[in-house]
Amino acid sequence: MKYVKKSGVLSLYDPHVNCSLTFPQVGFDSAGRIGKLNTSYFCDVGFCPNDLTSLYAAEHIQNVYKAVGWEVKAGFLMTNTASCTTMRAPGSFQGISLIEHVMEHIAHELKKDALAVREANLMEKDDLLMPIFFPEAPLDTENLMPVLIKELKSSGDYDKRKLAVEKYNNDNRWKKRGLAVVAARYPFK
Numbered sequence: 001m002k003y004v005k006k007s008g009v010l011s012l013y014d015p016h017v018n019c020s021l022t023f024p025q026v027g028f029d030s031a032g033r034i035g036k037l038n039t040s041y042f043c044d045v046g047f048c049p050n051d052l053t054s055l056y057a058a059e060h061i062q063n064v065y066k067a068v069g070w071e072v073k074a075g076f077l078m079t080n081t082a083s084c085t086t087m088r089a090p091g092s093f094q095g096i097s098l099i100e101h102v103m104e105h106i107a108h109e110l111k112k113d114a115l116a117v118r119e120a121n122l123m124e125k126d127d128l129l130m131p132i133f134f135p136e137a138p139l140d141t142e143n144l145m146p147v148l149i150k151e152l153k154s155s156g157d158y159d160k161r162k163l164a165v166e167k168y169n170n171d172n173r174w175k176k177r178g179l180a181v182v183a184a185r186y187p188f189k
Contacts, residue, residue, distance in 0.1 A: 027069070032106050032117030034065070040073035041098055043091075046083030052076055053084065055132075056091025061099050062130045064145045064183045065121040070130065089186065096184050113162070115149070115181050122146055122183075145183045152181060 027036035041061075043054035054074040061072055103121070107114035122145050126138045153159065158181065165177045 026102060026106065028106050028110075030110070031120045032103075032110055032112060033120045034069070034102075034106070036069040037067075037102065038071045039102075040075060041094075042075040042077050043094060044079055044081065044084075045076045046079060046081045048083045049076060049078060050083060051086050051090070053086065053091045053094055056086070057095035057098065058091070058130075058132045060089075060092045060095025060186075062123075063096050063099050064123060064143065064185045065099065065103075065118075066123045066127050067130045068128070072130075092184070092186065096182075100182055115153075115158075118181070118183065119146065119149060145185075149181060149183065 025036065025038045026034060028034050041054065041057070043052070043057060045052060045054075054076045058072065058074045062070075103117050104114050107117040110117070123139055123143050125140075125142050128136055128138055130136075158179070162179055165179045169176050
């Protein structure tokens with residue numbers, strides 16, 4: 001298992017995300033499977049902590065991935081800005097953005113396709129869900145993400161488009177393009 005230690009904060013802060021992730025330690029193997037994740041994140045709640053987005057983000061940070069060996073701590077920051085008003089899945093965008101940022105960093109460290117790292121970490125039936133608001137329980141249905149990703153790669157010509165993006169990036173020094181497939185799971189029944 002390879003351990004990468006990064007100090008400081010990977011700031012994902014913008015008006016839409018309003019979260020920052022501290023990234024002290026993540027352990028993964030050569031395929032990119034996470035064996036250990038120890039991190040904390042903080043969401044800006046403005047001047048009044050009425051709506052703690054960070055608590056909702058905690059429910060979404062696992063997303064579609066196995067969370068074995070994960071230790072994730074949530075926090076909030078009070079600032080002199082206006083408080084946000086949540087609507088439609090509060091915290092989901094923040095939680096999913098945070099874990100996808102980790103997946104991208106692992107892929108970059110291994111020099112692998114980020115989608116391959118995501119696929120290596122997908123949860124399976126009976127994998128445990130992170131106990132945030134509800135007791136620890138297994139995923140009681142089959143995870144359809146591998147099938148959906150395979151269909152999307154096929155119908156969207158992912159491999160062909162990836163080669164085109166790589167060629168464009170090699171041909172252009174300053175302008176770059178990217179391609180990503182990002183899965184999302186809404187964890188409530």
